[in-house]
Amino acid sequence: xxxxxxxxxxxxxxxxxxxxxxxxxxxxxxxxxxxxxxxxxxxxxxxxxxxxxxxxxxxxxxxxxxxxxxxxxxxxxxxxxxxxxxxxxxxxxxxxxxxxxxxxxxxxxxxxxxxxxxxxxxxxxxxxxxxxxxxxxxxxxxxxxxxxxxxxxxxxxxxxxxxxxxxxxxxxxxxxxxxxxxxxxxxxxxxxxxxxxxxxxxxxxxxxxxxxxxxxxxxxxxxxxxxxxxxxxxxxxxxxxxxxxxxxxxxxxxxxxxxxxxxxxxxxxxxxxxxxxxxxxxxxxxxxxxxxxxxxxxxxxxxxxxxxxxxxxxxxxxxxxxxxxxxxxxxxxx
Amino acid sequence: xxxxxxxxxxxxxxxxxxxxxxxxxxxxxxxxxxxxxxxxxxxxxxxxxxxxxxxxxxxxxxxxxxxxxxxxxxxxxxxxxxxxxxxxxxxxxxxxxxxxxxxxxxxxxxxxxxxxxxxxxxxxxxxxxxxxxxxxxxxxxxxxxxxxxxxxxxxxxxxxxxxxxxxxxxxxxxxxxxxxxxxxxxxxxxxxxxxxxxxxxxxxxxxxxxxxxxxxxxxxxxxxxxxxxxxxxxxxxxxxxxxxxxxxxxxxxxxxxxxxxxxxxxxxxxxxxxxxxxxxxxxxxxxxxxxxxxxxxxxxxxxxxxxxxxxxxxxxxxxxxxxxxxxxxxxxxx
Numbered sequence: 018x019x020x021x022x023x024x025x026x027x028x029x030x031x032x033x034x035x036x037x038x039x040x041x042x043x044x045x046x047x048x049x050x051x052x053x054x055x056x057x058x059x060x061x062x063x064x065x066x067x068x069x070x071x072x073x074x075x076x077x078x079x080x081x082x083x084x085x086x087x088x089x090x091x092x093x094x095x096x097x098x099x100x101x102x103x104x105x106x107x108x109x110x111x112x113x114x115x116x117x118x119x120x121x122x123x124x125x126x127x128x129x130x131x132x133x134x135x136x137x138x139x140x141x142x143x144x145x146x147x148x149x150x151x152x153x154x155x156x157x158x159x160x161x162x163x164x165x166x167x168x169x170x171x172x173x174x175x176x177x178x179x180x181x182x183x184x185x186x187x188x189x190x191x192x193x194x195x196x197x198x199x200x201x202x203x204x205x206x207x208x209x210x211x212x213x214x215x216x217x218x219x220x221x222x223x224x225x226x227x228x229x230x231x232x233x234x235x236x237x238x239x240x241x242x243x244x245x246x247x248x249x250x251x252x253x254x255x256x257x258x259x260x261x262x263x264x265x266x267x268x269x270x271x272x273x274x275x276x277x278x279x280x281x282x283x284x285x286x287x288x289x290x291x292x293x294x295x296x297x298x299x300x301x302x303x304x305x306x307x308x309x310x311x312x313x314x315x316x317x318x319x320x321x322x323x324x325x326x327x328x329x330x331x332x333x334x335x336x337x338x339x340x341x342x343x344x345x346x347x348x349x350x351x
Numbered sequence: 352x353x354x355x356x357x358x359x360x361x362x363x364x365x366x367x368x369x370x371x372x373x374x375x376x377x378x379x380x381x382x383x384x385x386x387x388x389x390x391x392x393x394x395x396x397x398x399x400x401x402x403x404x405x406x407x408x409x410x411x412x413x414x415x416x417x418x419x420x421x422x423x424x425x426x427x428x429x430x431x432x433x434x435x436x437x438x439x440x441x442x443x444x445x446x447x448x449x450x451x452x453x454x455x456x457x458x459x460x461x462x463x464x465x466x467x468x469x470x471x472x473x474x475x476x477x478x479x480x481x482x483x484x485x486x487x488x489x490x491x492x493x494x495x496x497x498x499x500x501x502x503x504x505x506x507x508x509x510x511x512x513x514x515x516x517x518x519x520x521x522x523x524x525x526x527x528x529x530x531x532x533x534x535x536x537x538x539x540x541x542x543x544x545x546x547x548x549x550x551x552x553x554x555x556x557x558x559x560x561x562x563x564x565x566x567x568x569x570x571x572x573x574x575x576x577x578x579x580x581x582x583x584x585x586x587x588x589x590x591x592x593x594x595x596x597x598x599x600x601x602x603x604x605x606x607x608x609x610x611x612x613x614x615x616x617x618x619x620x621x622x623x624x625x626x627x628x629x630x631x632x633x634x635x636x637x638x639x640x641x642x643x644x645x646x647x648x649x650x651x652x653x654x655x656x657x658x659x660x661x662x663x664x665x666x667x668x669x670x671x672x673x674x675x676x677x678x679x680x681x682x683x684x685x
Contacts, residue, residue, distance in 0.1 A: 169654050171505030171597040173547045173586065187545075191525055206630040207637075211521075211590055213507045214634050215597070215648050215662045220627040224608065224650030233653060248654035250597035250662060252507065255589050256545055263505040263549070263584035274558065293554040296540040300548050303541075314549050316558030319567060320503050320582035328549045328584060 021049035025084040028091030029053035029073055032181040036339035037088055042067055047350050054080050081106040086346050104140035111142050111342050118143040125238050128344040129286045130157045135348050142345050146231040147337030148172050152262045154310040155329045158284040164269030170249040173261040174217055177333050179204055187255055209255050217251040259301035261330045267321040274315050277325055281312050291315055299330035310336050355383035359418040362425030363387035363407055366515040370673035371422055376401055381684050388414050415440040420680050438474035445476050445676050452477040459572050462678040463620045464491045469682050476679050480565040481671030482506050486596045488644040489663045492618040498603030504583040507595040508551055511667045513538055521589055543589050551585040560585055593635035595664045601655040611649050611659055625649055633664035644670050
């Protein structure tokens, strides 16, 4: 690790991989070399990076020699199969999947919130669930100020969270709706065009989905707040790439909308968009393509004591995935 | 009122008007005559009813002679201007607008919940807000069983709630998205295609929208539960005609998912769709065109004591508007 890092992207041809490549082009990351890895389905492909064509290599157990940082974004089973090998070969793994997030020795990091946890890593640092990151970007600064006791949430999740195929599925189904041709669901369990569905990931025995349980467990771990009470309903909506979350939070201390505004406006990585009189509040179209998450619709909660209701949007592929992973890599470089 | 009712529909050419006409065709309502009323913009139009062409008459203060029941569905300002005249001419007004809902002497009725309130009417019976009706169809039976203390909700509202023009706007914008042509928002404050927006109706000083405050106030009135604590975030989604609501409810009594299932399955007008193992839960596409609301995703709430989290869908134009209004009319006939 002399002048910079040799970085490998596992899942380079996916939706998050594409964003990682673009972010590495844009940001001043100390990059020494870039290796693009994908499954054998992408064999023969090449991707542009700063004007150069970089061939996509087929992922194998021999892929990680001389790699300093391996950014995994190819699903939990690929992470489980290859992450240990990457570590054995000397790389630090930043894993975008859910594979290791809840393992006690694996830091689960949103750099604006708990970057100091990175130091305890033993080779793997996990990138949290996208909806959790986006919600916590507004919840955490309020927690620091008022002391979070309880949070109830409902999400409006873009199809990008299910990958490039899901993005195509929304496109195809929407067009088919008007042409009258059938377009059966393949990625999602039901039609997503002009529909919403209260299922993201698989169901667990307690009636919650895995996505919903991730929000609860990951929020507790990231904020070092094991006593937090939380419940969310995760819903897929026909939006391409930014997630939204409606949040109702109860705090230990008395709250005010004014103080909440102050605290949120100052938080790094968050933009306060809260001027309802001018119809200004976050929407997924407004948040798409932006590094910052957006928060608005902040009001005293009419159902909770010391409560605030608010609304957060964030680009699922950026802060919800690629950007957060790269920020972790950048923190490693410091 | 010998053998049946002379019914007038105010707003006959609108989205709800069309549903009222269809429901009157389908249901065994004791109909003696049907008068279709709309603004002068619809002058010269005629609408089919049971094979006959009925001319659309221009609404005036002389429209209500010999009308027994006037179904108003043309917005609050029209109701305010014409309802008193209809009553003076001997009609009973069933008003779908928000104009009179919170007036103490006006019954606000969901027939499955508080049909006995109808008897106290003094000429006007109000039809509640669509999101409120659909949410209460599941909340109320749970309230009767467990005693509702607090409810936190987030809605996923179809464009039909904003009328026929809004339905066209979603269509046009969605097509324009793929053709690359611009399609500026006209009905909604922002683009609705492939977007969601946390604004339904106008904003009030407390940061809530009118729609959100309606949910709180109307829920209390309909369920005769003035102490209910409630908060909702109302969100428009790119769905054509059924609303969805994610609900987290806290009760006085201990709850169980099994008892909730029993109670909900038995409630008239509600269908239990709750088999996540088979990916069966309500969605707006599943609920569209159906008279019954649907409830599913019922689970013990992980954030509230004695809490249940669940998900309700209902056709906004049917149970959320036209069907509920006609059920009130049917109750008057009994």
